[in-house]
Structures are given as C-alpha cells and as structure tokens.
Amino acid sequence: MPLSAFDVIGPVMIGPSSSHTAGAARLGLAARSLLGEAPLRATLTLHGSFAATGLGHATDRALVAGLLGFAPDDASLPRSLELAAKAGLAFTFAVEDFGESAHPNSVRIQLEGATTSLTLTGASLGGGIIDISELDGYATSFNGHLDTLVCWHEDKSGFLARLTAIVACVEANIATLRTSRLGRASHALTLVETDGPLPADALSLLSRIPAITRLRVFAPLP
Amino acid sequence: MNDTDAGLSWDYDSSKALVALCESRGCTIAEAALQREMAETGKSSEELLGRMENYFRVMRDAVRQGVALTERSTSGLSGGDAARLHAYASGPSPLLGPHLARAASYGFAVLELNAQFGRIVATPTAGSAGIVPACLLTLEETRGLTEAQAARALFTAAGIGLVIGRRAPFSGAQGGCQAEVGSASAMAAAAIVECEGGTPRQATEAAAFALMNTLGMVCDPIGGYVEVPCVSRNGMFAVHSFLAATMALAGTRCVVPFDDVVIAMRDIGRRMPRALKETSEAGLATTPAGLRYPPQPIAPR
Numbered sequence: 001m002p003l004s005a006f007d008v009i010g011p012v013m014i015g016p017s018s019s020h021t022a023g024a025a026r027l028g029l030a031a032r033s034l035l036g037e038a039p040l041r042a043t044l045t046l047h048g049s050f051a052a053t054g055l056g057h058a059t060d061r062a063l064v065a066g067l068l069g070f071a072p073d074d075a076s077l078p079r080s081l082e083l084a085a086k087a088g089l090a091f092t093f094a095v096e097d098f099g100e101s102a103h104p105n106s107v108r109i110q111l112e113g114a115t116t117s118l119t120l121t122g123a124s125l126g127g128g129i130i131d132i133s134e135l136d137g138y139a140t141s142f143n144g145h146l147d148t149l150v151c152w153h154e155d156k157s158g159f160l161a162r163l164t165a166i167v168a169c170v171e172a173n174i175a176t177l178r179t180s181r182l183g184r185a186s187h188a189l190t191l192v193e194t195d196g197p198l199p200a201d202a203l204s205l206l207s208r209i210p211a212i213t214r215l216r217v218f219a220p221l222p
Numbered sequence: 223m224n225d226t227d228a229g230l231s232w233d234y235d236s237s238k239a240l241v242a243l244c245e246s247r248g249c250t251i252a253e254a255a256l257q258r259e260m261a262e263t264g265k266s267s268e269e270l271l272g273r274m275e276n277y278f279r280v281m282r283d284a285v286r287q288g289v290a291l292t293e294r295s296t297s298g299l300s301g302g303d304a305a306r307l308h309a310y311a312s313g314p315s316p317l318l319g320p321h322l323a324r325a326a327s328y329g330f331a332v333l334e335l336n337a338q339f340g341r342i343v344a345t346p347t348a349g350s351a352g353i354v355p356a357c358l359l360t361l362e363e364t365r366g367l368t369e370a371q372a373a374r375a376l377f378t379a380a381g382i383g384l385v386i387g388r389r390a391p392f393s394g395a396q397g398g399c400q401a402e403v404g405s406a407s408a409m410a411a412a413a414i415v416e417c418e419g420g421t422p423r424q425a426t427e428a429a430a431f432a433l434m435n436t437l438g439m440v441c442d443p444i445g446g447y448v449e450v451p452c453v454s455r456n457g458m459f460a461v462h463s464f465l466a467a468t469m470a471l472a473g474t475r476c477v478v479p480f481d482d483v484v485i486a487m488r489d490i491g492r493r494m495p496r497a498l499k500e501t502s503e504a505g506l507a508t509t510p511a512g513l514r515y516p517p518q519p520i521a522p523r
Contacts, residue, residue: 003262004259004262004263005255005256005258005259005270005274005376005377005380005381005383005384006259006273006380007387008345008346008379008380008383008384008387008392008409009274009277009343009344009345009346009354009376009379009380009383010277010343010344010345011343011344012277012280012341012342012343013341013342013343013344013348014339014340014341014342015335015336015337015338015339015340015341015342015348015351015448016336016337016339016348016349016447016448016449017347017348017349017448018344018347018348018349019347019393019395021348022344022348046520049395049446049500049501050520051519051520052446052501052517052519053446053502053517053518053519054518054519054520055518055519055520055521056296056297056445056446056447056517056518057446057447057448058339059520060520073341075341077339078339092522092523093520093521093522093523094522095519095520095521095522104395105395125393126347126391126392126393126395126396127344127346127347127392127393128344195264
C-alpha cells in the first residue's frame, strides 16, 4: 500500500521496468547496505518472472548495479556487469523455484565482503517498492523507506528494553520494531525503522550492548 | 495554507473522503495531497514541491530525448515512432490539429526511451510512465503551464494515485494493464482538470471516466518487453486522458463513482487469468508476430 505521494510518482529510474529494474536495483542496494562493506562475491538466485523475463528487463544488470551501490536512476546501471570487475565484485546467477507462495519477482542474494557475509531473500512488489522477507534465516519484512537499524544479537532477556531505552534517550521515534529468533535462548534479529537517522552517540551506546553481535544502520534507499 | 495545521488530519482513504476534505477546506486535490505528504513526512511544502518540480524536469528531459530517438531498442520492437508522430504533428495538415499527434508522440517518447535504458519517472509504473508527462508537457505548450504549476499537478495525480493504491495494485503482474495504464490515465485526467481550473469533484469525475474506459485491459507484452503494446498504448492513453478531462470539464457525470470504479478494476484484475498478467503466455505475446520475440530468461552463469 503506497503511503507517500512519491510511491505513486517515482522513483526516477533507468528503464525499462519499475518492478524488474528499479526494484531489482533497490534489492541490490539493500543487500549492500546490510552487508555494510563492499561485496567481493555475490550469488544471485532468481525465482519466477525475475528469472523468466529478466534479461529483457535488465534485472541482472540492475541487481548488480545495486550491489555496486548505484541508485536506480544511475546512468551507469546498464553497464554494471562490466563495471563489477573493476570494483572487484565476482557474481554468479542461478535460477530456482522458491515455491507457490513466493512472490513472482523474488531473488535470494548471498553476499561476501572482506569481513562478513549475509543472505537475504526479497521481492520487488511493483512501482519500485521492495520487501525484504528473510535475512540470514530470520523472517522479517521491511522496504527501506525509512532509516533502518538492524541488530544481530543473542536472544537474552532485557535486550529490547536496553535498545528502546537508548533510542528514547536521543528522542528518536520508532516507526516499526520487529524481533525474530531462530530458537529460544539462541540468536535473534531485531529490525527497527525510525523517523530520521539515529545520532552517532546512540549508535556508540547501542554497540556497547553486549548481546549484539553485529549492528547495521542505513538511510532510506534512493 | 503553507504550513500543516497540526489539529487537522489530511489523510483520506477514498476519493469521496478526498473530495469532502477539499470542499470543506476550500482547497484543490493538489493542496490536500501536498498537506498529507507534509503531515506524513514532516517536510516543508517548498522541499516537497521542489522535489516534484525536479521530477517534472526529468519527465521533460525524457520526452525530449525520446522524440529524438532514431535507433531501435535491443529487442528491435520499438524506437523512432515518437519522432515520426512528432514530425507528422509539425506537418502542413495534421489530423485534428497539431496537439493530438504531439501529445501522443510524447507518450511514445518516454516509453521508447524507457526501452533503451533511459532515465524516466515511474508514474505510477515504468510501463505507464509516458501518460502523465505527455499530458503535462502538452499543457506546458498549449496552456503555458509553469514548472511550479506542473509540480502541483503532479500532486493532483499523486492524490488520485494514492486513492487507487489504497485499494488496488498498480502492477500489470497483479492487475493487468488496466492497473498500470488505467491508473496513469486516471491520475493524468484529474491533473489536467485541476490545471484547467476544474473542481476536485470534476477532477474525480475525469479520473472515473479515464479508469472506467480502461477496465479489462490485459498485460500481454510481446516477449515480456515493456514495448509492444506499451509504447503505443502510452501515446494513445495520453489522448484518452485529455478526453476524460474534457468530458468532466464539460459537466458530464460518471454514473459509477471513482471509488467503485477502482474496486471494479481490482475485481477484474483478480479474475483476469494469469496468462494475461505480464507473463507473455497469451494474447499479443503468442500471436505469430509476437512469438518472433520470445522472452529472454536469465541463464545461470
């Protein structure tokens, strides 16, 4: 459901398809933002219409453009496959049926950087709007419209109280908050969307919560 | 009314509510949509209108680049027809005057550029990105529409688009072409009416006429490319939007209210077979001519 006038008018993008090109670029960008460093290796597994009509829609080029940090309206997007080599990114494409319930425009992105790696599954819903439905095995849902904070952490009592206390202290407003876990007293993922960026001192405090194993913040996707 | 009044809600979930909001506050749909965006984002009207003005300039650039295209797209399905139409419009005796063919050429132009990896504004989608720009550029030429007025007109279009988006999808994969080109036409028709000084009620009537007369339109693009029928359809439905606006400005009334036309569009989209919703498994895509351009899958590599 579009909430902003700019969901209806926009994005400014390189053609030909808002779902297969602009949305694909945003999925790549989201993956790069979550990795938090330049990706060195990527495996992109395509499902449904992404796989079936992807070449004509430049879905492959758009995904790689996003991984390189290009916005959906970057004029370099059509040349991303060539530019990836220069940026030191090796990529492979695979095709897989994710099942009946998967959105037709779905992709699984496995990324490796110099220090870390991640796997996400996302879909392009139309009009350039995306949804990330899975991150490192955790069920989630976010679209990159707002400032986003992602914490990989141990599933310990009081974790959310600490996190929200810090956010409250800097007078930031939480728009959404979701915690998912793999099992009781195991590992968990908490995703927080805020109205506006969190100040640096809040991030410094958050990084001192002992249960947190990894922390990422990123601005709204272009 | 440049600052959001914290005591007033500017949210709306139907065109009925939107028109009531406009009539009670004596404002246009453009102003209501702008106020809603200000309330939702906390940003100033200057910033939001500036962003829309920038979008309008991207649209204008896309039209200018598109009418100058002479090369065919990678698929070979499109390219050069915007220039043909534009030349015909500037000829000695264009049918119905120069503006009909020129408006159509602008719709063609954006989609031809889109097919050649050019920069466009999805309005509301890339496959329907030619209609609103074609209409606004035509108003700029024929009615002296300024960039500032065009930015407001884009808020009119967004206001109508949000009403649609609250109830129905915009993507051809979910709703067929009626969801893309139908929505774009409704948005453009309402924007034209407000540019011409029509009331919010008339703008909504225009949107209803525009959308009503796209119902049932399927998405069966050849080879899965956003080219045939998309390029010509954007040209033709730019003209359709002007006609819907003309009817509303003349005072004709649509029997079915816009909100119900949206529901009908959603219902038809749900009942439309999957083969006719952006899968290229039927319709134009499987005609002998269409089959010469099969979809290009991404091969594992």
